[in-house]
Amino acid sequence: MGEAHKSEYAIEMLHITKKFPGIIANDDITLQLRHGEIHALLGENGAGKSTLMSVLFGLYQAEEGTIKKDGVEVKINNPNDANALGIGMVHQHFKLVECFTVLDNIILGVEPVGAMGFMQKKEARKKVLALSEKYGLQVDPDAKIEDITVGMQQRTEILKMLYRDNEILIFDEPTAVLTPQEITELMQIMRNLAAEGKSILFISHKLAEIMAVADRCTVLRKGKYIGTVETKNTNMEELSAMMVGRNVNFHVEKQPMHPGEVLLDVQHLTVPSKVHNNNAVKDVSFQVRRGEIVCIAGIDGNGQSELVYGLTGLEPITHGRILMDGKDITKASIRKRSTSGMSHIPEDRHKHGLVLDYSLEYNMVLQTYFESRFTDKIGFLRRKNIRSYSDDLIQQYDVRSGQGSVTPARAMSGGNQQKAIIAREIDKQPEVLVAVQPTRGLDVGAIEFIHKQLVAQRDAGKAVLLISLELDEVMDVPDRILVMYEGEIVGELDPKKTTQEELGLYMAGAKRDEVKNG
């Protein structure tokens, strides 16, 4: 640091083109990362961000284009080459050994070893502590990964890169798992790093964060390079138009709600955890009325998943009652709950939502295949009916796939897989719609579509329970917010009156109300 650089740019990717069968993932893309800048890479899913990073890491070889480090052309044939060039990455899903300490994780793979083959952790500890002080990265080197917060895990990942003397740091969607407060901290850390001369590449689709922290922003759309802009000369509207190719409505349009009677009544629900001995959901009570969207907000892992499992019957509950439209469904089977009016858009579309090896049409009838319109009396599938039903849904919900109804679900993009699930669950005409992170990993266009569908269900007099980790979604879509922290509901907020900061305090457990049970 401090020495004069031969080139203005730390890393240049010039005119990169990478093709796959039938698709050009990167079409003549140029990305220039200056020394000491924070450079955002913005694009929807499928825009080519991951491919571009894979090329930089040597996972793919580009057909055309060159990569330069400090103005000198380099060949990156595999991730080891990238490491040798000082390129490091914090992945969206951390790559840490849960039962190791922070220090052990940091030195993993580059352990300082003495002459006799013994580890010399003292040196390593000194270096880690020095780094952590220099950049304001607070960690406890002796804590085990499984015991520390997600924020500290992320700092461990950052220290891993710094320990290896990486100069170019890539952050892949780093804020997805953090609370608003942690996000603020992370941004400060990124600024510190940049001030010390590190060059940062910040991959994101969250415009507010890009505007807040990045110096420049490169936008990709459908594999093409759209442009690079200085963030101080632009605004969110312009960036989103560059990313999507049209103007996007950020705010969900909706009429004032007209809530009716209670459709879903959860009383003192307690669900045991599969991971630890405690209960994951502790004595939770709430109601969802006809014609309203209630959102359960919270940081991932505070019992939301287990709450949904208990509600939909996927896991047994130990205590409590669930009433749907006045009827007790506490002991009802999954099928019974489904047929009596509960639809469930699951959190993990690959684990629960789809049979990936089945065709799209077979997935479209996953919840209804046994009905007389799809199965005859002897037990044969009415495949003609299934086909025409699936074709209908595909058209109605604009589900795009290579070969229509017969496309294997596995061959579809994430957004279209999700659309198929939503089509299936909504077309069931549910009374209660449980939507768990319905927009996870989707691009802006698809998110807009899904939010519209949720609001349409609400307006049609259904009860919608939304479980979300995305702050924007929590603030925009629902009529009421319930915040969940460590298995309990710690606050009820009105999205029109609250702020993201207040929401963050509840989510982090710093604030709680005595929410009435009943």
Next chain:
Amino acid sequence: MKKLLKNEGVQAFVAAIFCILAGLLIGYIVLLFINPSGASESILNIIKNFFTWSRPASRIKQLGNTLAKSMPLILCSLSILFSYKVGLFNIGTAGQYVAGACASLYAALAWGWGWLPCMIFAMVAGALLGGITGLLKAYCNVNEVISGIMLNWIALYTANTLLTTVKETASPYTLYLDKVTPGALLPTLGMDKWFGNDKVTIAVPLTMIVAVIVWIILSKTRLGYELKATGNNRNAAKYAGMAQNRNIIMTLMISGALAGLGASLLYQTGYMRWECTQSSVPSMGFNGIAAAFLGGLHPIGAVFSSFFIQHITDGGQYVNTNFYSSQISDVISSVIIYLCGFVLFIKLTMKKIIAKSDEKKGAKQ
């Protein structure tokens, strides 16, 4: 050409042929190692099987033997593939086959039942044994491979014990079916005259019908839809409200019934008798695994692959014993059967190669 190669069925077929050729080649090399002078003739004889005979009548008769022994193998491979489609590896097929053999022989020899009741009894016995594995899997989460292997041995020694009561006094073999209860022999529907071989029975058309039924169940019915969904994604099946435990138990029961039927269709031809002192589980159930994979895990494919494996196994008896000890035939057919298990691996490799060349082609465009 490439488009053709991308078709799943074609891939399975090509992979199967590849495995067969590789198996024959390795078998040939083994023969060369032991004694080069008889190797070519012997490997040819293995491939030719009944064609080794010069008289047409003899050929047909030997073909009849191979056919008779193919039917139980087909049913065992159907048993394997049926459970495999549901995500269960029913290694207990071998034991369910033993249970079927025991039930049909005991009912025929001890109680003098007719052929049809004996056959159904064999299916019930196989289904019950499969059901035990299913119950353990569904309610105690016991791995079906572990319980299957243990039940194989339990079935074997139970069969030995029970059938000792109906064995010849002078030998370890059970009594001759045609002498004690001729009514338990499967009807031949006149095919015995055509083949000059009374071992060709109703088993042949019956097996074909069963194969088609299995194919229809798996591909056209609600049951097949549920079972395959469970096999492909257990969590999604649960999410969709399918009765998982019931499906697991039912699958293993159907699988067991198929294996039991296979045993009855062999022992009720009178082709073989049960050796009450045998100390290893008959290999039929295990060979079914290779046959199922060689047939691309398709019920109709299993018919052809099973016949081929039986054909090779029978061909083993025509290896020239002047050059080789008589066990060599078993070695050769085992090598080939072993290689047959590699069909999925070859298929996967083919897919990778195709994908790679596509990527390169995409790059050139």
